[in-house]
Amino acid sequence: MxxxxxxxxxxxxxxxxxxxxxxxxxxxESELGKHYxxxxxxxxxxxxxxxVSINPAKKDQVIGTVSKxxxxxxxxxxxxxxxxxxxxxxxxxxxxxxxxxxxxxxxxxxxxxxxxxxxxxxxxxxxxxxxxxxxxxxxxxxxxxxxxxxxxxxxxxxxxxxxxxxxxxxxxxxxxxxxxxxxxxxxxxxxxxxxxxxxxxxxxxxxxxxxxxxxxxxxxxxxxxxxxxxxxxxxxxxxxxxxxxxxxxxxxxxxxxxxxxxxxxxxxxxxxxxxxxxxxxxxxxxGGKDTILVDKGVDLDQAARDIVGAAYGYAGQKCSACSRVVAHADVYDELLAKTVELAKALSVGEPKDGNYMGPVIDKGAFDKIAEYIEIGKNEGRLVCGGGYDDSKGFFVEPTIFADLKPNDRLMQEEIFGPVVAFCKAESFDEMLEIANNTEYALTGSIISNDREHIARCRRDFEVGNLYVNRGCTGSVVGYQPFGGFKMSGTxxxxxxxxxxxxxxxxxxxxxxx
Known part of the structure; x- marks a missing residue:
């Protein structure tokens, strides 16, 4: 072998x-509607x-029926x-x-x-x-x-x-x-x-x-x-x-x-x-409530690309998806602006047409994410997206809320959709403290050139999969064995x-x- x-x-x-x-x-398409x-x-x-299985991008299209x-x-x-x-x-x-x-x-x-x-x-x-x-x-x-x-x-x-x-x-x-x-x-x-x-x-x-x-x-x-x-x-x-x-x-x-x-x-x-x-x-x-930490003194263009890729791949419907960004105060505003620019450029629509982002999975997920967006409008500052429409399929825009506090619901609860919360920290100690303040411990990233900060994350960042200078999704079988602790699982x-x-x-x- x-x-x-x-x-x-x-x-x-x-x-x-x-x-x-x-x-x-x-x-x-020629096989849609069959029974299994x-x-x-x-x-x-x-x-x-x-x-009855339906296409979440086109609610009136039946994929197939399955005996129950x-x-x-x-x-x-x-x-x-x-x-x-x-x-x-x-x-x-x-x-x-x-x-x-x-x-x-x-x-x-x-x-x-x-x-x-x-x-x-x-x-x-x-x-x-x-x-x-x-x-x-x-x-x-x-x-x-x-x-x-x-x-x-x-x-x-x-x-x-x-x-x-x-x-x-x-x-x-x-x-x-x-x-x-x-x-x-x-x-x-x-x-x-x-x-x-x-x-x-x-x-x-x-x-x-x-x-x-x-x-x-x-x-x-x-x-x-x-x-x-x-x-x-x-x-x-x-x-x-x-x-x-x-x-x-x-x-x-x-x-x-x-x-x-x-x-x-x-x-x-x-x-x-x-x-x-x-x-x-x-x-x-x-599941998870996964954080990307962005230190000062890093390539913010690359950091923004890492955030967007980890947050909006498959509309954020990954337990490893980035749903929180904790950035050092020195780079917070510039990083936020660059991330918003990239997120607004993403194409959203039916996946069959080659769009970057498609729908969320069903009505229940759509309603839950929409509710969190409304919560976010009260907790933070909406700087990108915020729209949602289920007239044809279950579509939610790539969404970013800024200026969240560490214990806000958007910073604590798993949304499982294309919604990212930005939070500012004045020091690396505060960044790491915020990263660990959830009940989940699945994936996380540290984007930094400071070897001491990286070493501290290796030891103290409470996640099962830690990534350095890259996004927090994309584990590969045999390369990055996947799983977390705390309430992320066994x-x-x-x-x-x-x-x-x-x-x-x-x-x-x-x-x-």
Whole structure:
């Protein structure tokens, strides 16, 4: 198996890439409106109740309909997964890994097609969609290799005449609840990490993006994933999600989403149910309130570019997105002016037309962001954007509020949209204090030429992913393992060398000769 290499992303200023994505969009347009069944043990199951997926940039355009699971079908899926686990756990790690490598090759061949599905179902601009597909490929390639590494027994210390080993074994049935904002990459990474380690999976995709997950199920089947290893069961979080999180046979829950839902899952999973003979593991990534610190004496043009890229890529709908800028008083006004100039130049519109920024995901997100914009008008000074319109799709302008105070709501609460709060600090001590004053600790950046300040951030900036002299988004599998602490989650570090151990149990073996 060749060494892991990061899947490159494409430059859509090049005509050949632009034409390729436009051709893929035509293909996807020809398939809009189709129905997708549940998949349990390889069996397609149609239900009366449906989930309707729409284009957030064009509300009257139906992407597809998906059958909706209930408790009875969730229980059926659990029993299938339990039975399949008996054989899947015995597969050689290399054979499980090879399925991921083949799936990665299939997605690579269909890269533009998967990007186009995200343009329509998730409202992703071309570059963001392409990056999402690249990351999905990376997860499969990387986790396949990590599983082979972890499958080898670890030699331990031993007394003379003894032989000691430590090895890893799969756990059982896992419930995977991915988010809508990386509908292929994170969904794929969460699913294949649980499966390649020898577990079986109940996949409950996000209700906003179930068609992309259905397309990924087609890839797994083509790649040779045995029926019952991954079971596709879209459904209500309150019904199917709660039922499976509470289920006594659930061995682990892997979740990415909001703090509110994540803490609820954590609490429910902690309760030992009748018939349960283990403590459930929870892997949770729950969002952020990410800050870029801008020190004095830096290139403010580059700092503004870093802020805009981190704040408005995918309309700020990333848990790593920059939502706060804390700038030294000496550079605050000039940095703010440069950032506003760049933000006002961004094109906003339907992603299929090549715009930099598309819609937010749905009506709920739109209303929440609009409410925060109105809050911002009372807390700070609106210097850019502030407009929003849901007449055709859920569009919000790139928005900047200046002169926020550290404890204002816009500085404390996760907005998950294209809204940035600027805050002024008189010293680096104050900058760092403000950076750490939230309940989240996911990503952060320090833009500085002062080595002491950089060293202090390395030690004291409370984030799981710290970036120096660049934006706070754009982690790459195998390069920057991703995850945070405090209320950002369990810091499982997706895309890192330790991640698969979340879904494995360590067993020691001692033999006296």
């Amino acid at each position: 060749i060494p892991y290499k990061h899947e490159p992303t494409l430059d859509f200023s090049k005509e050949e890439n632009k034409k390729a994505i436009q051709e893929a969009q035509k293909l996807v 069944d549940l998949i349990i043990g390889g069996e397609r199951i149609t239900t009366e109740e449906k989930i 699971a209930n408790k009875e079908l969730a229980e059926k899926a659990m029993q299938v997964a339990l039975e399949t686990f008996k054989t899947w756990r015995t597969w050689d790690a290399r054979d499980r890994a090879d399925i991921l490598i083949r799936a990665a090759a299939i997605v690579r061949r269909r890269k533009h097609e998967f990007s186009a599905w995200m343009v329509y179902e998730a409202g992703k601009p071309w570059a963001e969609a392409d990056g999402d597909v690249s990351e999905a490929i990376d997860f499969m390639e990387y986790y396949a290799r990590q599983m082979i590494r972890l499958s080898k027994p670890q030699e331990m210390l031993a007394e003379p005449g003894d032989h000691n080993e430590l090895f890893y074994q799969p756990m059982g049935v896992g419930v995977v609840i991915p988010p809508w904002n990386f509908p292929l990459a994170i969904m794929c990474g969460m699913t294949v990490s649980a499966a390649v380690t020898g577990n079986t999976v109940l996949l409950k995709p996000a209700s906003n993006t179930p068609v992309i997950a259905a397309k990924f199920m087609e890839v797994l089947e083509e790649a040779g994933m045995p029926p019952g290893v991954v079971n596709y069961i879209p459904g209500s979080g309150a019904e199917v999600g709660d039922y499976l999180v509470d289920h006594p046979k659930t061995r682990f829950v892997s979740f990415t989403g909001s703090r509110e839902v994540g803490t609820r899952i954590y609490e429910r999973a902690a309760k030992v149910q009748p018939g349960q003979i283990w403590l459930k593991r929870v892997v949770a990534e729950m 810091d499982a570090k997706a895309g890192g060398p330790d991640y698969l151990q979340n879904f494995l149990e360590a067993k020691t073996y001692t033999e006296k000769f």
